[in-house]
Amino acid sequence: MKSKINSFLGLAQRSGNLVTGEDTTERSIKKNDIRLAIIAENASDNTKKKFINMCKYRDMPYVVYGNKEDLSQAIGKHNRTVYGVKDKGLADHIISFIKQEDNVSNNLGGE
Numbered sequence: 001m002k003s004k005i006n007s008f009l010g011l012a013q014r015s016g017n018l019v020t021g022e023d024t025t026e027r028s029i030k031k032n033d034i035r036l037a038i039i040a041e042n043a044s045d046n047t048k049k050k051f052i053n054m055c056k057y058r059d060m061p062y063v064v065y066g067n068k069e070d071l072s073q074a075i076g077k078h079n080r081t082v083y084g085v086k087d088k089g090l091a092d093h094i095i096s097f098i099k100q101e102d103n104v105s106n107n108l109g110g111e
Contacts (some may be wrong), residue, residue: 001029002066005097006074008090009038009083013075017087020080022047029054034084036061036091040068043081051082063098 012018019028028034029051030059039051044099048064055062065071075083085091 001069002101005066005094008094008097009074010076012085012090013035013077015087016092017085017090019084019086020075020076020077020082022082023052024056025051025082025084026054028086029058029060029086030060032060034060034086034091035088036063036085036094038062038066038071038083038085038094039064040071040081042067046071047081059102061095063095065098066111 009018013020019034025037036078037051037055037060039062039085041050043064052062052064054060068079069078072078072080073082085094
């Protein structure tokens with residue numbers, strides 16, 4: 001499943017439907033421009049708390065998933081811990097793949 005999720009993240013990046021980095025993703029969340037927030041598991045506790053609270057406040061789907069090295073490699077950028085998927089179809093596909101993984105199913109929030 002990880003390869004499918006990484007493939008969809010790469011597709012979102014190439015199609016212009018992905019925002020990355022804390023500042024850019026935060027602005028997009030506040031504007032309600034994204035359909036799914038992805039927070040790397042190895043992000044700092046403060047970063048996780050900040051983005052989870054931001055998403056919960058706006059009733060926006062989010063997931064704590066993967067590590068920043070693998071996720072960053074999937075999109076061809078370095079050292080990104082937070083991602084925002086703008087396209088609903090891509091977000092729905094990523095959510096369905098994540099739900100199929102037992103170890104992260106309880107981390108999906110905002111639905």
